[in-house]
Amino acid sequence: MADPLRRLRRRVQFPAPEPPGISGTGSHLVVCGDDPLAHRLVEDLRRVHGYPVTVILPSRLRNHGPQIARIPGVRLVEAEQLSTETFARAQIRGATALALLRQDDVGNVDAALQAQELNPQVRLVIRMFNMSLGHHIRVLFPNCRVLSDASIAAPEFIAAGLGEVAPSYIRLPGQTLYVARRADVHPGEVVCGLADTNGSDSGEPDLLPPDESRCDLVLARANGGRATGPDQAAARQAASRRSAGWVRLGLRVRQLSATAVRGALGMAVLILLGLLTASVIALWLVDGHVSIADAAYVTLINAVGGANADLRLPVAEKVIQAVAALIGIAMVPVLTAAVVQALVNAREARALGVLQRPMAGHVVVLGLGNLGTRVIQQLRTLGVPVVAIDKTESARGTSPARDLRIPVVIGDASRSEILRRASIHTAQALLALSTDDSINLEAALQGRALKRDLRVVLRLFDGDFAGRVQQAFGITSSKSVSYLAAPAFSAAMLEQELIGTISVSRQVLLGYG
Structure with missing residues (x-):
């Protein structure tokens, strides 16, 4: 066992063993993409492993093109579309492995088919969000690995958010x-x-x-006979959710009380209920032979129109009966209006992203892209309550979130009112996972302003900037999806046996078999 442990290494310091099938005989690797993952992967392949890399990207001037162009020993092929001509320019026939990293599952499959026509032996590493489709793709391409960077990184963000x-x-x-x-x-x-x-x-x-x-x-x-660290972590989260349940109960009672007295319609309902109660008490006091239960029964029957007029009754009882009947007549339209208003308010609240019930001890997830979608799905699987925020209704994760009955708030999370809609003041953590570093940082600072002890996890690409942010603002944690996922893509391209990856802050330990 000691030997595999000695091979656990810090990837930025030690080169991994050279895999079979790649040597210094002119074989090269091809990477398609210009986003942060492509940037990290090319850096890893060149600076850590030292292999020749050709990058196909739309432009060396856009996205991470300038940073990729500055990596020594990288050959660039600029092309808006991936075609057989583009792959020929990238010398795919002499390539050992091809990584397709564009965020387009179908487009990546099409590109893989074209590349395989030119080089049937090329090793394919395909980035996919829809892993169900990915399982079928493996049947098409015998020498293929399908990976999801969001699925690889999501557990790390979740663990940081839950402490x-x-x-x-x-x-x-x-x-x-x-x-x-x-x-x-x-x-x-x-x-x-x-x-x-x-x-x-x-x-x-x-x-x-x-x-x-x-x-x-x-x-x-x-x-097997003793709880592991993850088991104990799950137990801690369960205990935390139980304590949060009492907080949610208190919030629910307060919300119901506030709703009951809000607006003219609520006041009308309260007045009518008060008059009905007064009628019960008055009948009980006037007629000494009637119990309080009988008084309530008679008043209710009168209110719903079930009693006949009795001229032999004393004047006081006639007045009470008449008042109860009038209350009953008024109650029908008022209650109908209250029900209609509740339905309309619920529909409007759902459209605006207003929470239907109080939340406490939950996790607020900002950004419903690939990563955010994976995170909310895994949090729901763990039984952790979640509220999601995205600036657009058309985000990839909006529909899956609603299918899971996860509340979705639509709006700019850098605004305090949007965070308040997500009950940030009673949340245990904020995971800022959008692809915009500035929005993530602004939302994190707003969240901290609304709740000083809020646990915050930021998605940031630049490691130096992330370190300065953590020190300057006391942000709990920051992580990079590309930094977490790139080692797995690199190992797949080089056909290495990667037995484990361990993330510590923004550093990664790799274990090779």
């Missing part, structure tokens, strides 16, 4: 290792220390320090 360690497992022959806090693990099950997350002088976690006793994040041996 837990991401569920990372490394499976070795005869045993399974997992990442956990040292406090959650029996000392006899600790295999090695991974990181001191309290950080060095720079504030960053210290990975693989010489003195393993400093590490509060460890690699442990799974024991």
Whole structure:
């Protein structure tokens, strides 16, 4: 077991072993894309592994084209469309592997078919959001890996938002290792220390320090008879949800009270109910032979028009009966109007993204793109209450969120009123996952202004900027999807046996078999 553990390495410091099928004989790798994932992947292939790379992108001047162009030893092919001619210019016939990274599942499949016509032996690595389609694609292409960067990164963002360690497992022959806090693990099950997350002088976690006793994040041996770190994390979340339930109950009572007295219609209902109650009490007091229950029964029958006039009754009882009948007549249209108004308000609230019920202890997810969609789906699977925010109704994740009965607030999350609609003041965490770093940062600062102890996780591409943001504003955590996912894409292109990836802050440890 010691040998695989020694091969757990920090990818930015140690080159991985050269895989079979790639050597220095002129074989090259082709990457299609110009987004952050393409940028990170090309950097990894060139600077860490040292392989020749050709990048097909629409323009060297757009998106991450300028940064990719500055990477030494990268050949660029500019083309708006992926076609056989484009692949021929990229010398696909001599390529060992091709990564198709555009965010268009069908377009990537079409490009894979064209590339395979020119080079049937090329290894394909296809980025896909729809993994159901991806499973079918594997049948079409025998030498193919289908990966979803959103699915790879989502657990890391979720764990950071819940204040837990991401569920990372490394499976070795005869045993399974997992990442956990040292406090959650029996000392006899600790295999090695991974990181001191309290950080060095720079504030960053210290990975693989010489003195393993400093590490509060460890690699442990799974024991079927004892709860693992992820199991204990799930138990903590369950306890947190139970305590949040009492908060939601209090909010619900307050909301119902506020709704009951809001507006003229609510006041009319309260007045009529008050008069009906007064009629019951008056009848009980006037007629000494009637119990309070009988008085309520008689008044209710009178109110709904079920009683006949009785001229032999005393004047006081006649007045009470008449008042009850008038109240009953008034109650029918008032109650009908109240029901109609409630339905209209509910429809308007749903359209505006107003929560239908109080929320507490929930996670607010900003951005319903690929990553946000995966995050809300996995949070719902974990049983964690979620509220989603996106600026547009047409976002990819809006429909899946509503299918899961997750409240969706439509609006600009950098505005405090939008965050208030998402009950940010009672949330446990805000995950800012849009593709716009500035919107993520602004929303995070607004959230912190509304709730000082809010746990905030930012999606940011630039590592240096992320570090400055965390120090300057006290942001809990920041992560990059491309940084988390690029190692898996790189390993797939190089046909390496990657047995596990462990994310610590914005750094990644890789385990090779």
